[in-house]
Amino acid sequence: MLDYLNESSHTITVNKPHPWSIAHAAYWDMMDHKEQQCIVVGGRRGSGKSETVKSLLRYLAAISRRQSENEHDSDRSRLIAIRIQQATPILEAFGHAKTLTNDHSTLFTKWSRLQFSQKGLLIGCVVKTFGLDKSRAISAPPNERIFNAFYQLACGKDREEYLVDSPSAFKILNSGGCLVAEDVDDREDYVACLEAMRTVGLNEQEITEIWKVVAGIMHLMNVDFADEGDKCRVLDCSQQWLENAAKLWQVETDLLHEQLLTTTTVLKEQSVRRNHTKAMAVDVR
Numbered sequence: 001m002l003d004y005l006n007e008s009s010h011t012i013t014v015n016k017p018h019p020w021s022i023a024h025a026a027y028w029d030m031m032d033h034k035e036q037q038c039i040v041v042g043g044r045r046g047s048g049k050s051e052t053v054k055s056l057l058r059y060l061a062a063i064s065r066r067q068s069e070n071e072h073d074s075d076r077s078r079l080i081a082i083r084i085q086q087a088t089p090i091l092e093a094f095g096h097a098k099t100l101t102n103d104h105s106t107l108f109t110k111w112s113r114l115q116f117s118q119k120g121l122l123i124g125c126v127v128k129t130f131g132l133d134k135s136r137a138i139s140a141p142p143n144e145r146i147f148n149a150f151y152q153l154a155c156g157k158d159r160e161e162y163l164v165d166s167p168s169a170f171k172i173l174n175s176g177g178c179l180v181a182e183d184v185d186d187r188e189d190y191v192a193c194l195e196a197m198r199t200v201g202l203n204e205q206e207i208t209e210i211w212k213v214v215a216g217i218m219h220l221m222n223v224d225f226a227d228e229g230d231k232c233r234v235l236d237c238s239q240q241w242l243e244n245a246a247k248l249w250q251v252e253t254d255l256l257h258e259q260l261l262t263t264t265t266v267l268k269e270q271s272v273r274r275n276h277t278k279a280m281a282v283d284v285r
Contacts, residue, residue, distance in 0.1 A: 019055035027063055031120050046101040050092070053112070057085055060114060060122065067120035077121045082199060084114075084125045089196040093152055093189065095129065097136050098145040098181040107147075108132040138221055140176030148189065151179075153214050156190030162215035163244045172221045216248040220285060223260070231275035232261060260284055 026037040039056060041049050061081030068074035091110065099105040109131045115124035140146045153159060154167035167173050197207045222241040225232045234242060234257060242260075246253040260281050265272045276284060 019052050020059045023056045023059040024063065027060060027120070030116065045099065045105050050088075050096075050104070050106055053110075054085070054088060057081075057112075057114075061085070064116065064120060064122035069119070073119075073121055077123070080122055080124065083201070084112075084122075086196040086199040087125075087127060089189070089192045090200070091127070091129075093149040093193045094147055095132060096148050097140065098148075098178060098184065100141075100143060103181040103183040107136055137217065138172050138175070140178070142176055143178050144176040145178050145181060146172055146175065148184065148186070149193070149214055150218060151181075151184075151186040152190035152193060153211055154218070155186040156194075157187070158190075158211070162211055162248065163219065164215055170218045170222060172218060212248045216245045219248065220245040223285060225260075225278045225281045227278045230277070232278040232281050234260070 022039060026039055029035065030037045041052050041056070043049050061077070061084070064081070065074050065077050068077055092104070092106075095108045095110075096104055096106055108129045111128045111130070113126045113128075114122060115126070117123050136146050137150075138146065145151065150170075150173055151167065153162060154164055154170065154173060159165075164170075167179055173179060194207065197210070202210075219241045223238040223245070224235045225238075226235055242257060243253050246256045249256075261276050263274045263276065263280075263284075265274070
């Protein structure tokens with residue numbers, strides 16, 4: 001990278017195309033012409049898009065710090081760069097999953113807008129996501145997994161805090177028949193995700209609430225129903241899962257139970273309650 005940062009024409013020419021070379025050209029076109037630049041990273045699933053973006057961000061952060069005129073500006077730019085880079089483990093936890101293609105497939109499209117000062121210092125970043133495969137939060141095709149975050153929590157050091165015991169006890173974790181990904185260390189990735197959350201500025205309460213949502217989904221998806229005439233009920237063996245979800249989400253168990261089994265429609269000055277069948281309850285769940 002040093003050769004690129006030093007504007008070694010030989011290195012840049014010989015090694016093209018390369019993420020650092022592309023980032024270098026985009027940065028200096030922005031600085032020289034005072035115009036916004038765009039780098040599009042595309043390709044098939046498993047082609048290395050995520051790693052390429054990481055390389056681009058590392059280079060742009062490094063070249064930005066070289067424009068600082070004092071230690072304060074350099075430290076500030078460095079801190080922002082670290083926060084931007086540390087957003088990656090979080091996005092990978094809640095947007096990546098094992099697929100047949102590879103163990104780290106990205107299931108969304110992301111647009112990152114880096115913000116630079118007039119002097120070329122990195123001062124901020126806005127990330128927007130598109131096309132997230134939301135169904136991966138509860139199910140996966142055969143031999144694939146749902147989002148990494150669920151397995152990270154199930155294997156993480158704090159799992160008992162979220163009423164999680166054995167990963168195999170949760171149906172959605174094994175919905176694709178694949179609890180373990182060969183090239184993924186869920187326990188270590190959980191620690192990395194926690195540290196990333198702290199680095200980007202989330203406090204401990206916010207972090208806990210995020211994982212409570214994840215754990216609550218795991219528990220709720222273990223709730224089963226049985227038809228009883230024109231309505232349904234929660235199976236006795238599922239009652240504890242329901243109570244766990246309610247506890248994690250800090251809602252009344254009876255209220256959650258009611259929302260799963262009935263629908264209330266308000267018509268002018270009256271309300272009509274309709275009982276759910278088992279199929280309807282599963283869909284609502």
